[in-house]
Amino acid sequence: MSACVPTRAPDPTRTKRMHQPPHSPPQPPTPPRRFRVAGADVSASIAVFLIALPLSLGIALATGAPLQAGLVAAAVGGLVAGRLGGSPLQVSGPAAGLTVVTAELIQRYGWRTTCAITVLAGFAQLGLGCLRVARTALAVSPAVVHGMLAGIGVTIAVAQLHIVLGGTPTSSVLDNIRALPAQLVGLRPAAVSMSLLTLALLLAWPRIPGRAGSVLRKVPAALVAVSGATLTAALAGLSLPKVDLPSWRSHALAGLPEGPVLGVAAAVLTVTLVCSVQSLLGAVAVDKLVASRPELLASGRSGSSARIGRSDLNRELLGQGAANVVSGVLGGLPVAGVAVRSSANVQAGAVSRNSTMLHGVFVVVAALLMVPILELIPLASLAALVMAVGIQMVSLHHIRTVTRHREVLVYAVTTVGVVVFGVLEGVILGVAVAVAVALNRLARTRITYEQRAEERGGVHYVHVRGQLTFLAVPRLSRTLHLVPHGADAVVELDGSFMDHAAYESLQHWQSTHTAQGGTVEVTGRAGTRIAEPADDSGCRCRPWTPWRNHQCEGPESGQGPGEMGMGFGGASGFSGATESAGSAGSVGAVEPSGHQLARGISAFQRNTAPLVRGELARLAREGQQPSQLFLTCADSRLVTSMITSSGPGDLFVVRNVGNLVPLPGGESGDDSVSAAIEYAVDVLKVRSITVCGHSGCGAMQALLTMEPDGTRTPLRRWLRHGLPSLERMAATDQPWTRLAGRTPADAVEQLCLTNVVQQLEHLRAQESVARAMREGALELHGMYFHVGEAQAYLLTGEADEDKVFDHVRAGGLSA
16 A cells, blocks of 8 residues: 555745745845736637627617727726626626617617616626625526526517618517518518528538538637628628728717606616626626636646636626726626627636636727728628527527426516516516416415325325415314324425424324324425424434434434444445434334334335335346445444445445454464455455444453453453454554554554554455455455544555555545
8 A cells, every 4th residue: 555645735935934044134025927828818818809899799780879889898898897807707798688778778868878877887786796795686586587588689689680681670679570571571682691691601600510610610600600791792792781980089978867867767777687697697607617627627727827716796796887887988888798708718718817808908909900891891790690699599498497497487478578568677577477486386285185094004194295384284284183083194295395384283283193192204205204203301303313313312212323233234234224214213212122123124114115126126136246345343333334425235344343354274263254255355356345443442442451361251252353453553663553644542542543454464364365466356445434523534554654544535435
């Protein structure tokens, strides 16, 4: 075995101070590190910029705002939100989710007032960020959020369809739908052809097959689609409306808000809500994308200066608020986190927030130096691009998700509400329906009663399906009183919530029924026992009581780890069986051990056997094929299945007093242990053997205090196999065993650790073990379990070094 002792990483400053001579002159300060940008961030920022440029112009076109406003919002989102936000890899800018809101504000209040509303919404976001309520926004039902985005997507797609056909949309979705027949009659072939070309390139580019396709797909499809349509229109000499970027000198900035106070306040609330929820949900989505790239989770990888942790949502809200303030002041569109650009940023290999900021710099450069090129883009091409984005916002994946969670009504109402009435009104309708659905689920409880005569004397079952609240108490009371006095009753609660009124009603009936000579068992899902009647001492057993030795009246009252000595059959157990069997003694009364055993077996047959029957049937057909021989003490506190996270068939377990392995041969041999070892190695072909000792071992305590001339009882004759461990601990030429780098707490702990090392040497003396180790087919491991700390340790160290038991930080030895 190789030594593997945990060491603390040295502190370089402390090391430097230790080696610095006393009274030496102070060292010169370390020069500040130069700002560096990783190559991965540069390439990712270019990819994001190429996506953001056409989308920003298209969204500005869809809102009816000056086209420069989209570029301003993209630049501010990259520079301000990218620098101050709490999600380093999220890219912010003009979002398609705000298109409908902004278009309505521009038509109602004008562009300068819309910019002022954006500024006020930014200040509102700053206030919310200071109040640290970002997590509260995630409490909005996902069905409402997805429905809102779907409604916005439908609105965008219908409006941009008019531009695709060569016309002009109106502000109302219903009016746009009514005008479509007339628009189809008077469509313009040139605009339609460029739109179709844009859509074709947008759909076909990501699907180019082969090695050439893998190279070409690195260029964003949006850029290819708009560039292809622009180049075609220029070569064909088509006369089409194109991008018109006025001089920056005439760019309109924010003005004082004009309009009714309540209307402006509602507009600020709407922009704040949509921007905040979209940005926070986007930050959470970026966290999931980052989690799929392990290299970003370790410090110093991929050229990053620090690892990318989870997003700070309150800081993200502050960053978005600052970006909206700056964008509104400079005459830009509202800013929010954008899913398309953020996912592209992560997938392109970005490792820090520098990529987001660089993309903002590139947008500024393009807005100042690329105006002649941008003015060649046909508006129909941008409209087709934005229409495709709107269609994608109606996600089939989201529809399947809300259907699976039975929230399709919330989704549909929100979507229709946004399309017909507006974003804020649709969200309010969706939230109201979501609350109504939740209350309906909370109040809708099915309570049934049946008698199963085939069981002993007839057992009466009361089945409660759903949440048990005060609204269901009258029905529950009526059903419970159908159970005859003195009968055996089982109450099955198939729900996850019970309020105080329902609990009191159930407990009162349970106490009354028990006093009249009946029995009551309350179970949860799958028959798991969750409560027992109170006894005279007032002890009420909790759901985990069967697993915990809670000592209601004495050691007999609970049957968890520490009660069944050698364990059932000495083989690895199943955690469900351990818990269910323990419920036999959890009623808090002293029972005869035979009665405890019978009740435990009955609980196993009723609760656990259905869960493990399939697995045990497979093992019965295929035979046991354990991977390990686990040799440990018979101490009742060692539950091998628990500390090794194993199940039936995983471990071949040998338990004896003191986890001893007698040396083979002669009078000192022990055929039972040797036979088990030989069977495990030669027949079962186990790949490893583990000797596991534990703290507070009674056998080691007896070995320390055993008198040499005492009576030769069976226990003393067995403990003689531990004398080599005692001699090893007393020898001066043998290194002492340590526990996680520290010396043992006392002599008993030292002997427990030394005994594991000694028994491993006894194992090597077994002929079957020695042969398998020579063939490289077997490994030996030493293990120590500290009962009081619930901590497992594995043995490390070479023969000529100190033996060290090191922490198993993964939570136990896996089988």
